[in-house]
Amino acid sequence: xxxxxxxxxxxxxxxxxLALAVATPGEKAPAFSEVDAEGKTHSLEDYxxxxxxxxxxxxxxxxxxxxxxxxxxQALQKKYTAQEINWLTVISSAKGKQGYLEPExxxxxxxSHELNASAPFLLDSDGSMGRAYGAKTTPHMFIxxxxxxxxxxxxxxxxxxxNPAVIPQSKNYVAAALDASLDGKAITVASxxxxxxxxxx
Amino acid sequence: MAARKILxxxxxxxxxxxxxxxxxxxxxxxxxxxxxxxxxxxxxxxxTAETIGFxxxxxxxxxxxxxxxxxxxxxxxxxxxxxxxEVGDIQWPFPVRLPIEHLTNLGYExxxxxxxxxxxxxxxxxxxxxxxxxxxxxxxxxxxxxxxMQLSRPVAEQSSWPAADRALRDRxxxxxxxxxxxxxxxxxxxxxxxxxSLRLTLTSTGGRAAVPPQVFPTDGExxxxxxxRVQTAEHRINYTFTRVPGASLPDATDFVISxxxxxxSLEGVPVGGVMRPGQSLWLLLLAAFAGGMILNLMPCxxxxxxxxxxxxxxxxxxxxxxxxxxxxxxxxxxxTFAVLGAVLLILRAGGAAVGWGFQLQxxxxxxxxxxxxxxxxxxxxxxxxxxxxxxxxxxxxxxxSFATGVLAVFxxxxxxxxxxxxxxGAAVTLPAVAAMAIFLVLGAGLAAPxxxxxxxxxxxxxxxxxxxxxxxxxxxxxxxxxxxxxxxLWVLGRILGESGWLIGALLLLAVVFAxxxxxxxxxxxxxxxxxxxxxxxxxxxxALQVPQPEEPAVTSTSVSNGWHRYDKAMIAEAxxxxxxxxxxxxxxWCITCQVNKKxxxxxxxxxxxxxxxxVLLIRADWTRQDPEITAALSALGRNSVPVxxxxxxxxxxxxxxxxxxxxxxxxxxxSEQPRTQHxxxxxx
Numbered sequence: 001x002x003x004x005x006x007x008x009x010x011x012x013x014x015x016x017x018l019a020l021a022v023a024t025p026g027e028k029a030p031a032f033s034e035v036d037a038e039g040k041t042h043s044l045e046d047y048x049x050x051x052x053x054x055x056x057x058x059x060x061x062x063x064x065x066x067x068x069x070x071x072x073x074q075a076l077q078k079k080y081t082a083q084e085i086n087w088l089t090v091i092s093s094a095k096g097k098q099g100y101l102e103p104e105x106x107x108x109x110x111x112s113h114e115l116n117a118s119a120p121f122l123l124d125s126d127g128s129m130g131r132a133y134g135a136k137t138t139p140h141m142f143i144x145x146x147x148x149x150x151x152x153x154x155x156x157x158x159x160x161x162x163n164p165a166v167i168p169q170s171k172n173y174v175a176a177a178l179d180a181s182l183d184g185k186a187i188t189v190a191s192x193x194x195x196x197x198x199x200x201x
Numbered sequence: 202m203a204a205r206k207i208l209x210x211x212x213x214x215x216x217x218x219x220x221x222x223x224x225x226x227x228x229x230x231x232x233x234x235x236x237x238x239x240x241x242x243x244x245x246x247x248x249t250a251e252t253i254g255f256x257x258x259x260x261x262x263x264x265x266x267x268x269x270x271x272x273x274x275x276x277x278x279x280x281x282x283x284x285x286x287e288v289g290d291i292q293w294p295f296p297v298r299l300p301i302e303h304l305t306n307l308g309y310e311x312x313x314x315x316x317x318x319x320x321x322x323x324x325x326x327x328x329x330x331x332x333x334x335x336x337x338x339x340x341x342x343x344x345x346x347x348x349x350m351q352l353s354r355p356v357a358e359q360s361s362w363p364a365a366d367r368a369l370r371d372r373x374x375x376x377x378x379x380x381x382x383x384x385x386x387x388x389x390x391x392x393x394x395x396x397x398s399l400r401l402t403l404t405s406t407g408g409r410a411a412v413p414p415q416v417f418p419t420d421g422e423x424x425x426x427x428x429x430r431v432q433t434a435e436h437r438i439n440y441t442f443t444r445v446p447g448a449s450l451p452d453a454t455d456f457v458i459s460x461x462x463x464x465x466s467l468e469g470v471p472v473g474g475v476m477r478p479g480q481s482l483w484l485l486l487l488a489a490f491a492g493g494m495i496l497n498l499m500p501c502x503x504x505x506x507x508x509x510x511x512x513x514x515x516x517x518x519x520x521x522x523x524x525x526x527x528x529x530x531x532x533x534x535x536x537t538f539a540v541l542g543a544v545l546l547i548l549r550a551g552g553a554a555v556g557w558g559f560q561l562q563x564x565x566x567x568x569x570x571x572x573x574x575x576x577x578x579x580x581x582x583x584x585x586x587x588x589x590x591x592x593x594x595x596x597x598x599x600x601x602s603f604a605t606g607v608l609a610v611f612x613x614x615x616x617x618x619x620x621x622x623x624x625x626g627a628a629v630t631l632p633a634v635a636a637m638a639i640f641l642v643l644g645a646g647l648a649a650p651x652x653x654x655x656x657x658x659x660x661x662x663x664x665x666x667x668x669x670x671x672x673x674x675x676x677x678x679x680x681x682x683x684x685x686x687x688x689x690l691w692v693l694g695r696i697l698g699e700s701g702w703l704i705g706a707l708l709l710l711a712v713v714f715a716x717x718x719x720x721x722x723x724x725x726x727x728x729x730x731x732x733x734x735x736x737x738x739x740x741x742x743x744a745l746q747v748p749q750p751e752e753p754a755v756t757s758t759s760v761s762n763g764w765h766r767y768d769k770a771m772i773a774e775a776x777x778x779x780x781x782x783x784x785x786x787x788x789x790w791c792i793t794c795q796v797n798k799k800x801x802x803x804x805x806x807x808x809x810x811x812x813x814x815x816v817l818l819i820r821a822d823w824t825r826q827d828p829e830i831t832a833a834l835s836a837l838g839r840n841s842v843p844v845x846x847x848x849x850x851x852x853x854x855x856x857x858x859x860x861x862x863x864x865x866x867x868x869x870x871x872s873e874q875p876r877t878q879h880x881x882x883x884x885x
Contacts, residue, residue: 026447134446160275191445191447198272198273
């Protein structure tokens with residue numbers, strides 16, 4: 001009888017827990033295992049004990065173009081990968097949807113966009129990684145610390161204009177969180193509304 | 202380098218935007234799927250504010266955004282430059298929820314006007330407005346648009362509109378949220394409801410508000426745009442929103458509610474508890490004052506006050522000295538409330554779960570009160586004279602009045618009636634300054650009648666002149682004190698189990714025996730008496746330290762008279778089976794709780810009703826500080842008892858019943874007839 005009660009209780013508790021299983025600051029990062037455009041597999045395990053930035057990408061999205069056309073995103077990738085921080089850029093567009101890329105197309109886009117991430121695009125065409133993380137928009141940004149916890153989830157910066165001219169005046173949340181962490185300080189903004197285009201699952 | 206890249210990108214972007222059909226320096230703008238034009242009069246009236254706007258015509262199936270765009274997208278931006286007019290904030294007509302695949306956006310399908318007020322500068326002959334626009338138009342894919350629009354209109358005696366444009370302006374102006382005061386719904390609570398969610402509770406203010414309104418969160422950093430889970434119970438509507446993952450809770454947040462025709466803005470709804478409907482701090486303070494006054498009549502306060510008043514009548518003191526006494530008493534009350542308030546605030550800041558009547562959840566405090574009331578009772582009965590020793594506590598000396606005030610607050614706490622409950626519930630959720638103000642006003646209310654009696658000789662003169670009746674009155678007043686002792690002994694018994702009764706009663710016996718010794722055996726007897734009292738007191742208080750009593754029958758199925766002990770698992774199971782659940786949050790030291798229990802909850806008629814409807818009855822006994830029950834109470838926005846939570850069959854959220862129960866309130870839960878009103882809403 002007690003066993004039954006316990007099971008019912010666990011089930012009632014488990015349902016909301018499942019519904020909330022997206023990357024949440026302060027909690028364990030969801031596991032993933034995805035193949036990149038070169039055919040190499042990346043999983044959360046591989047980055048244990050290291051800092052990891054995850055970025056959602058769609059080359060057709062005006063907000064992605066805002067940050068790539070201006071060189072803003074590549075500059076961040078270059079700056080932080082040089083400091084031994086890993087950076088994965090993910091495409092979760094489903095086949096036939098806007099932004100979907102075959103591996104060779106993805107390699108070409110990586111070259112033309114001067115992608116400076118730790119690997120060529122992760123191709124998540126079934127959307128499993130995007131859904132696990134609760135990735136809503138491109139660009140949606142996540143930072144995972146060496147303990148495997150999410151420390152930031154949200155927008156790249158505080159200005160949801162599509163106009164690249166606003167970038168110099170914007171407060172970059174990702175850079176602020178990484179700089180604070182590298183200095184051993186607390187992250188002041190750990191969550192924000194991710195702006196941009198919807199991820200095309 | 203980066204700067205140059207941004208510049209180049211910006212230029213390309215602008216070029217594309219123009220290429221896409223946006224034109225410069227016009228009174229209209231165009232982009233893919235969007236045309237924008239002014240909604241403005243042909244001439245403005247001198248010195249008069251006029252609401253004008255940007256009218257967006259959007260292709261079918263495409264949409265533009267509200268101020269909070271929701272899960273993706275972006276609100277349009279309007280940037281005004283160097284105008285000879287005063288320009289107000291953008292007024293956003295209420296949006297609709299737009300489900301876009303896995304996301305929800307807040308915006309407008311079809312045409313919309315973004316409005317703002319503009320007032321011509323004094324003496325200006327023309328209005329010249331320059332506006333930079335940026336917008337995002339989406340179907341599934343999104344296309345940003347960009348443009349500059351100019352408005353140049355003469356200023357005349359009167360404004361003159363093209364009739365069609367004015368009608369359009371009026372149509373959208375009617376959809377701009379107006380202040381909450383005029384709303385048919387009021388927010389009564391906003392609190393966490395499980396991890397990652399936030400629940401807003403509205404109550405309707407009129408009968409016509411039958412359909413729950415749409416609620417849109419203004420802060421997209423805090424809440425996701427997905428439609429909240431809506432549950433209605435009588436006049437209350439709960440909206441459970443999902444929070445943006447990791448978003449921390451602010452002190453307050455804003456919403457817009459709409460019935461589909463009009464909209465109202467709920468500004469600064471405080472997060473973290475029950476808010477009395479549409480209340481200003483003034484109303485709360487007034488309620489606190491009234492509550493404090495009523496506390497004077499509570500059975501646990503009245504005896505203390507009568508002691509003091511009795512003292513005043515007896516001494517034949519002058520008005521000045523009486524006033525001094527009254528002020529000292531008030532100071533005692535206020536100081537105690539201030540200290541308690543400060544402690545509560547400090548504990549609250551420390552995140553500790555704490556409730557008001559906690560003085561009486563501590564066995565030593567209860568025992569000390571038993572001893573005090575016993576001695577006072579004995580003294581009143583004439584067994585011994587309090588004289589200038591213990592009487593100092595509640596007697597005539599200067600410290601005495603202050604001490605009476607202190608004592609009054611301590612014994613008043615368990616009598617938290619509906620008034621005090623509401624005020625304290627608010628105090629716990631309010632900012633520190635306001636919370637402290639409530640505590641002090643509550644104290645002022647408690648002190649006021651006494652102070653008034655002291656200050657006004659006319660009123661005091663109404664009290665009869667001293668005489669033999671005083672002796673009888675004094676003896677009579679002993680009985681409420683004995684009653685209080687019995688009640689406190691019972692409380693001690695509830696805290697410590699049977700040993701509580703024994704320890705308390707033995708101490709009382711020792712005290713009486715010591716008094717008898719002291720009276721009958723001159724010197725030696727008095728020494729023995731003092732020794733006995735000290736030893737008995739030390740022994741009794743020492744005994745309290747002895748291990749906390751074992752939980753009476755720890756099994757989760759422990760039942761007493763059909764009522765189960767508080768057990769989360771059991772409640773969850775019953776709710777999962779859509780079984781109705783009634784939870785009685787109670788405590789031994791809460792008199793209201795006991796009255797409700799005896800007269801209503803455990804009456805044969807009501808018990809039969811509960812049985813017939815297969816209601817799971819739960820008694821959450823808070824006599825001892827139980828962290829689980831404290832947490833459950835705070836989830837309901839309460840920190841005092843009684844609280845009666847009713848889960849109708851299939852309901853996931855409880856309905857809170859009035860603090861003063863009546864049989865018909867309970868009976869109405871099982872009848873189809875809608876109840877007329879919530880007594881909870883009656884408290885000011």
